């Protein structure tokens with residue numbers, strides 16, 4: 001049984017999620033909904049809601065739009081042409 005820690009958008013709890021299965025969308029539908037063709041489904045062990053990977057809030061992740069400001073700038077050499 002695959003489990004992961006995450007924050008549940010439904011009940012707001014931070015807890016374990018059980019891997020439920022894989023949801024596959026036809027390419028046409030995925031494009032329209034702006035989703036990947038393969039989505040992983042997780043079930044909250046607290047409220048038993050099934051949530052897709054995209055809606056799962058990563059546990060202890062500090063990623064946000066504002067974090068980009070503090071990230072080091074990309075200083076790699078640019079070789080154009």
Ligand SMILES: [Zn+2]
Nearest residue numbers: 008011044047
């Ligand atoms: Zn929940």
